[in-house]
Amino acid sequence: MIRQLVVNNVLHRPIRTVVSILAVGVEVALVILIVGLTSGLLQETAKRIEGIGADIMLQPPSASVFLAFSGAPMPIKIADKLREMKYVQAVAPVLLQFSSSNGVDIVYGIDPKSFRDVSSGFVFLEGHDMQGPDDVLMDDWEAKAKHIAVNDTFRMLDHDFHVAGIVEHGKGARLFVPLATLQDLSGSREKASVFFMKCTNTEYTQAVMDEMRPVFPGYEIRPLKDFLSLMTATNLPGLNAFIKSMIVLAVSVGFLVILLSMYTTVIERTRDIGVLKSLGASKAYIIRGLLGESALICLIGIGVGIAMSYVTRAAFQSSFPTLSILITPEWIVRSALIALAGGLLGASYPAWLASRKDAIEALSYD
Amino acid sequence: MTITTTIRPPADALLTTRDPIVEPIVVTEDLWKLYHAGKVEVPALRGINFKVMPGEFVSVMGPSGCGKSSLLYVLGGLARASRGRVLVNGNDLTAMGDAERTKLRRDKIGFVFQRFNLLPTLDARGNIAIAQHIHGHGFDAKRFEAITQMLGLTGRLKHRPSEMSGGEQQRVAIARAIINDPKIILADEPTGNLDTQNSEIVLSMLSKLNKDLGQTIVMITHNPEAAAYSSRVVHMRDGVIVDAAPAS
Ligand SMILES: Nc1ncnc2c1ncn2[C@@H]1O[C@H](COP(=O)(O)OP(=O)(O)OP(=O)(O)O)[C@@H](O)[C@H]1O
């Protein structure tokens, strides 16, 4: 019977109910998409870094695996020091730059020879390797997304580049320019953001890392075998904090809308609450009824939100094919639980107010 | 000052079949009720001594503002007495907390209001069944059927309050009040919003409940014709019970 009361009450004010459902839906979709986007980006970055084929990656202290946020670059001389180490076959210094012309891209400044030594080279689909200082290599996805062909001019970092070749995707970044050019453009001469290292045999990875640690105290030294599986959003403190604060924001929206909606519901139904009290309904009964209403709204909103996430992802991916948004069952469940908890919390204050209402005043309310 | 009118024995034999020592269902002793309107204290009840025996149908009459509703609310445990004692079915309401009074109301009291007070989003069936749900013993189909039939509601059960006449709504409210077999029905001007014809239907139903089922009823009314359906009339004035209707 209370189920019927809950359902009928929810249906009683369709607009208010729809608005609340949409708010919860937006909340759920935001959580799913934010986590999906960050872990998608991360997975993709990780996959591409793994795809380089290096054994070890050296970054300055507290650098992020999101290579664009890599902190202060290191002196390029470090490469020589690394090359001297036992079991080290090749070292490729790379300077990273964030380019925000035509969307957001990470550009690798590379020295073609050392990069080839570490990564066993690009697969060229069109064109050829960099030759001049203004040459840029682009991967096939990027070229497709930006409708660019070999020999086109490509403007980025306030500089006109010449598209020398289109390469198969999966080697660290989507855009590659000569190291010296990027050093000039970004004002970091003789600097590199990351060193990719190849050992004479993969088995020596651990030995090389052990040798590196005392020489580079505090530096981020990561093995790239199984890199992909290690890199999850929650494994990275900075990213984790970002995701958490975005979730808090999203949940606040749901919380506040439910709070307001249930608050107006309680005022509107003051008399009904008085009637329930006259029938001997306990405070718990009244609270249960109102929480039931908000739970129902949340559950429908969660369904809507999940649908919204998939629709948004489809829309995004049709206009930004290089963007990967990872929607996982785990986060669908989490976002649902978070939304439900937020909704119930939002409803609990109005429900508590309702349960404390004076029965006689409530009965004489117009 | 406070004189209880003579108790006319109920017409049926219910009293005699019960315990030979019949305890009153309601007793009030020097009952006071003060409202606080800002800093001003408004005395609504000023020393009520009142008794209702099982099976009685008592009318309470008196001018507007004399405290009739306040008395009913205190008897039903909706309001707390300011002073004095209130016993319902042997339970001292003045010694009870909020939760206990709620429980007593649930188990022993059935309210009927002037404004019907049905839940607008439930149909007639839902409005009656929710009282059973609150009571916690689940849906008793047999009792539900018997009561809705007796009150002539069988054809109306799927209608919401907005789709029913005042008389029908009040009959639903009566069904809701008696569905859990309360010890006493407290009705606050149940015919106040009804036309003559519907008033008569509602009053004869209350009377039938009283006569056939021995249902104890306390009913507030302004209308002497309504009071005539009861077995005893109590007059109130300025928060106390007086011996007769004031000459006016
Ligand atoms: N919540 C309240 N706060 C302050 N005063 C109140 C409150 N409720 C009732 N009163 C006052 O208490 C007195 C008795 O009110 P009550 O409603 O019991 O009278 P009544 O006999 O039922 O009147 P009516 O026939 O108009 O329904 C009145 O003077 C009224 O103004």
Ligand SMILES: [Mg+2]
């Ligand atoms: Mg009144």
